[in-house]
Amino acid sequence: MQKMNDMDHRILGKKLELFMFSELSPGMAFWLPQGSKLKNNLKNIIYKSHILRDYEYVESPAMMEDKMWKISGHYENYKENMFPSIVEKKDYLLKPMNCPMHILMYQNSKKSYKELPIRYFEFGQVHRNELSGVLHGLFRVREFVQDDSHIICMPEQLENEILSILDFIKSLLSFFDFEYRIDFSSRPDKSIGSDENWEKAENSIKNALSKFGQEYQLNEGDGAFYGPKIDIKIKDIHKREWQLGSIQVDYNLPQRFNMKYIDNEGKEKQPIIIHRAILGSIERFIGILLEHYKGVLPVCISPNQLAIVPIASNSQSQMQYIEKFKKELLLHNINVKIYNSDDSLNRRIKNSENDKNPLICVVGDNEVRENSLNIRDKLKKENYQVSLNSFIEYLKNEMDVVV
Structure with a gap:
């Protein structure tokens, strides 16, 4: 439930x-x-x-002199809902x-x-x-x-x-x-x-x-x-x-x-x-x-498009791999959050889920070696392996959306 x-x-x-x-x-x-x-x-x-x-x-501007609002009719019909201000002995309204x-x-x-x-x-x-x-x-x-x-x-x-x-x-x-x-x-x-x-x-x-x-x-x-x-x-x-x-x-x-x-x-x-x-x-x-959306927002508006969880948070090769593509993503207004605390792997994955990230990526030595990512898609409710380059292109397209 x-x-x-x-x-x-x-x-x-x-x-x-x-x-x-x-x-x-x-x-x-x-x-x-x-x-x-x-x-x-x-x-x-x-x-x-x-x-x-x-x-x-x-x-x-955020405010104008009251005579403008008198012309528009807001002063007469909406004044009680407006915030007043006095500037150099003149009446202004937000x-x-x-x-x-x-x-x-x-x-x-x-x-x-x-x-x-x-x-x-x-x-x-x-x-x-x-x-x-x-x-x-x-x-x-x-x-x-x-x-x-x-x-x-x-x-x-x-x-x-x-x-x-x-x-x-x-x-x-x-x-x-x-x-x-x-x-x-x-x-x-x-x-x-x-x-x-x-x-x-x-x-x-x-x-x-x-x-x-x-x-x-x-x-x-x-x-x-x-x-x-x-x-x-x-x-x-x-x-x-x-x-x-x-x-x-x-x-x-x-x-x-x-x-x-x-x-x-x-x-x-x-x-x-x-x-x-x-x-x-x-x-x-x-x-x-x-x-x-119960907190799990679409990729294009989510605060972070991608959460990354290194399997070994103290692994130099895993963190170098992560930092490299994180910088590329930031150039395209794609926000990434890395979960590399001293907590256990399961706890860090759980934290990334509790933060309602739409996409969670677990990175281990296999991903570094194969230049790939292991994705947990919380919106589609599915897991998949994908090449790094194709996933970067996918995120770029998601962020370029217009309606």
Whole structure:
């Protein structure tokens, strides 16, 4: 029977020394060396997958003066969830989201219709002042990273952009073996914007969902006040439902910030913003992943891709062999952990298993002589002998994965 400890990300996080929390900053995770490797490996996959889809990676400041948040409407509708700060007698607020920053970037220069759509993407570190009573491991925090994107497009591009996002979501969640469902939320009673814009936005979403071909649930009147939206929801290993990403169509912020592009007749037109996240919170998704895989994560995101256990930890030839290919692996961002303590061989193998390494390699004189490795694959639950060169190529391919 599976130990329940392996199905609680908080226990796994402490046991594997991935992350910690402090009373001095409640709801804000400290990522320890092993956890930082995991987080960066996941971000690397997400980054490459965006770049190959013509997203442009950006970075924006952590806080802005309050007048910016007044223009966006966050000050009026979200202020109680924002962390304030005073700098030179001016009021600033830590960002709870990244949209105003991306709008400022868009407005840095005039835009032509030929440049649209523009897809800004950011690992935006945001802060939201959640009540201390609801904080829960990585699932509910005050500081987290969003895989956040804002797509600025023309109305006629809206449907194709939504369809492309849906394909991206399917690819990413399928890679991690998650089934998901789609909710489509239509115009609420209290909303802003013209009937015409709402109808166009909702029709674009419906058409994209129809072409995508996956069933969805209609939540009548549950859209955002500024536009309709799609929510992506999964069930974790405990059958709890989580909302991950969302796709939100927004006519409001382009109007508030007077965003423009020049059309093919030289006239100024207002674009549309699509607010989009796939995983939502990187922190929460890591918590879900840890429980989903019971700590033994896929090779491409595991803190260590390979654990190496020399049969004789005091053997000079075995350690030279190990150190030689360890250096080559590190050049390709492949992390290796060597278990060469004074413990018995069985104890060192057991320690490597307890640390949830996906691949464990036992190296003896035969492996050194034959230039090979003896692999215990904890994900496939099989053992095999493989040449060193072919295994290095296998690990390189695993780390080059995009979705």
